[in-house]
Amino acid sequence: DELLWVSGTHSDLECWDCRAPLLKERDRSRGPRAPSLHTISAVQRRNIPFGASASSNLAAVAAADQPEAGPLPLVEQPCVVVQGLPAIVKHDFLENRRHVLTLDTAGMVSAWDVTSGKRVKDFGKVDFDQHRKALEEELVVPAWCSVDCRLGSLTVNLDFPQVFAAELYAVDAGHERLPDLEDQKVNVGFRIVRMLFKYWIAYHCQRRGGGGNGMSRDGDEEDVPPMPEEVDETLDYKLPEDTRVVVTEGAMAAPLLCKRVAEVDGTEDPQLLPEWLLHTLERGYTANDRGEPLSEAPKIGFHLMRSPTCGDMRQMQAGKLNAPQILRARKVLAYAVSKLALEIPPHMRRAGTDDVVEYLELLCNERVVPPEMNLMTIRRFYAKGADELTLHYRWKQVQPQPLPQQQQQQPPQQQAMAPPVAPRRVSNRQSPGSSPHSQASTQYRGTH
Numbered sequence: 001d002e003l004l005w006v007s008g009t010h011s012d013l014e015c016w017d018c019r020a021p022l023l024k025e026r027d028r029s030r031g032p033r034a035p036s037l038h039t040i041s042a043v044q045r046r047n048i049p050f051g052a053s054a055s056s057n058l059a060a061v062a063a064a065d066q067p068e069a070g071p072l073p074l075v076e077q078p079c080v081v082v083q084g085l086p087a088i089v090k091h092d093f094l095e096n097r098r099h100v101l102t103l104d105t106a107g108m109v110s111a112w113d114v115t116s117g118k119r120v121k122d123f124g125k126v127d128f129d130q131h132r133k134a135l136e137e138e139l140v141v142p143a144w145c146s147v148d149c150r151l152g153s154l155t156v157n158l159d160f161p162q163v164f165a166a167e168l169y170a171v172d173a174g175h176e177r178l179p180d181l182e183d184q185k186v187n188v189g190f191r192i193v194r195m196l197f198k199y200w201i202a203y204h205c206q207r208r209g210g211g212g213n214g215m216s217r218d219g220d221e222e223d224v225p226p227m228p229e230e231v232d233e234t235l236d237y238k239l240p241e242d243t244r245v246v247v248t249e250g251a252m253a254a255p256l257l258c259k260r261v262a263e264v265d266g267t268e269d270p271q272l273l274p275e276w277l278l279h280t281l282e283r284g285y286t287a288n289d290r291g292e293p294l295s296e297a298p299k300i301g302f303h304l305m306r307s308p309t310c311g312d313m314r315q316m317q318a319g320k321l322n323a324p325q326i327l328r329a330r331k332v333l334a335y336a337v338s339k340l341a342l343e344i345p346p347h348m349r350r351a352g353t354d355d356v357v358e359y360l361e362l363l364c365n366e367r368v369v370p371p372e373m374n375l376m377t378i379r380r381f382y383a384k385g386a387d388e389l390t391l392h393y394r395w396k397q398v399q400p401q402p403l404p405q406q407q408q409q410q411p412p413q414q415q416a417m418a419p420p421v422a423p424r425r426v427s428n429r430q431s432p433g434s435s436p437h438s439q440a441s442t443q444y445r446g447t448h
Contacts, residue, residue, distance in 0.1 A: 010105060011152060021074040062071040087152030092132050097141040097166060097188075100154060103128040108360045114147065114156050115174050115192065115237045127408055140376040144189045155443045164286040165191035167297040168326055170235060172374075186235050187325075191287050194231075195239045196261060196444055197281055203266025204282065209259025231284045246445040247272055300325045300389065301341040301376040304336060306361060307394035314340040323375060329362045336360070338392050348395065363392040 004016040013022075086104035093100055099120065109123040109131055123131055144166035146157045166188040170181040173188050194201065201430065245264055247257040255425045257264075270278060279287035287293045300320045306315045323332070333356045337340070344359050357371040364382035373399045375389070383389050 006078075011087050013084065014078035015080035015082075015083040017079040018074055025074075037235045042163040045140075070145050071153050086150040089152075090128060090155065090156060091147060091149050092133060093147060095137050095139040095141065096172075097144060100126070100147055101132050101135065102149070102154065112154055113174070113190065114145070114154070114196070115239075117239045137382045138373070141379045142376075153443065155445055157445045158189065158193070160274065161288070161294065163193065164294055165189070167324075169328075172326070173233065174237075184235070187286060190280065191236050192239075193277065193280060194443070195237050195243050196243070197264055197277075197441075199262070200268070201281055202266050234390055241243065244443045246443065247274075247443065249341075296324075299323060300323055300327075300379060302391055304332065304377065304388035304391050304393065307392040310394040313394070316340065319363065325376045326374045328371065329369045329373050329378065330357055332375075332391060333357065333360045333362055333371075333393060350440070359394075359396055360393055361392065364390070427445065 002017075002022060002096060003018045004018055005361075006014045006016060008014075009029050023227050044228070077080060086106040088102045088104050090103040091100050091162055094111075098113055098115050100109050100114060102112060104110070107125045109126050109128055110119050111121040112118070113120045140166040144163055146159075148155050148157065148334065164187055167185055170184040170186045170189060170196065171177045173186040173191075175181060204265065241262040243261045245257070245261060247261055248255050253361075257268060265405065275289040275291075279289070279291040282441070288294060301320050301322050303319075304316050304321055306313050316339065319334075337356055342360075348359055350358060362369040362371075363376050365381055365384070369382060378391070379385065
């Protein structure tokens with residue numbers, strides 16, 4: 001019926017009505033043979049002599065007005081446009097390695113959370129680069145995935161062993177700040193993989209419970225270890241059921257598996273999944289191709305010393321300390337308190353609190369380190385990548401509190417004398433003698 005439906009590089013679907021122009025071209029072709037403005041090039045138009053025909057005269061005029069123009073279109077505008085969603089054309093990962101800043105074809109800038117598969121904030125039509133710069137923060141998180149927008153939407157790529165590189169405190173990984181999760185660690189990639197294949201896990205757990213066995217890569221039955229009960233499902237992320245899961249041999253290879261989360265039910269051919277993924281799903285911990293547990297997250301060595309400005313404080317014994325790279329400055333101070341049994345000077349006491357960060361502060365290169373900053377970030381932004389990381393502790397610089405107005409107006413001899421106050425120990429919230437790390441607890445594409 002000569003209605004042409006077209007889908008281009010944008011997300012709209014267009015309908016072009018070519019019936020009238022084509023009918024006109026058919027009628028013209030029945031007359032004297034003359035070139036059409038819709039099929040000849042600009043170079044050909046220049047060579048058409050005047051007087052040849054009405055059509056060729058029109059061609060010459062058009063060529064003179066637009067000497068570099070191509071063939072004229074049959075139809076200027078579509079008759080129907082089915083609006084699609086704006087395609088994402090630009091993106092950049094934020095420092096927390098969970099949020100991605102995007103720019104779409106409508107000029108809108110938004111932030112997406114790859115651990116929830118949702119858009120979390122719209123910034124409107126703002127300059128993308130300037131807004132990205134405004135969102136910069138001093139934070140280092142291991143790169144556990146990569147992101148691209150070649151399909152007009154965000155695609156999160158998971159590659160082994162990078163996928164298991166980010167082990168963070170639960171709060172830093174996007175979970176709610178709760179007392180029970182203060183020192184709980186979360187491997188971001190492990191939790192994402194569990195959610196992408198949650199129905200696969202449930203299917204094989206049910207088979208084990210009913211006496212069934214696991215599945216080898218050859219499709220034969222084999223005994224596999226049961227899923228550990230200590231896997232805390234409350235720390236798993238929640239991804240939309242229609243999130244697409246794609247498994248390929250390489251980043252540019254054809255998909256071996258392409259399903260939505262709700263469709264990955266455990267009946268898939270095991271040969272379609274990489275070994276490290278099979279072992280991780282079956283055993284409930286991060287595993288390599290041989291099913292062996294991966295080594296612990298890297299640690300950072302550092303020296304902890306008394307600040308030169310606090311000569312009255314006790315000095316740490318010489319030696320290098322090692323702690324997980326996600327350890328916070330707060331925990332380093334707590335370790336110093338437990339080892340040195342520091343006592344709060346009377347003039348620094350504050351009613352109702354004995355938190356270590358209220359009285360002590362950590363420094364690196366003479367800069368005060370925020371209590372929640374981790375060692376990775378301290379080394380990157382404060383130590384400037386120095387080979388040896390040296391941290392100093394000192395009493396917090398407290399400004400003297402002014403006396404109440406009524407007390408200031410009393411004569412000196414009438415002011416009440418405050419009784420002497422005995423020193424009080426700082427609470428470090430961890431047992432004496434413990435080490436600094438004892439309690440430091442869309443679309444997804446995976447490759448073989």
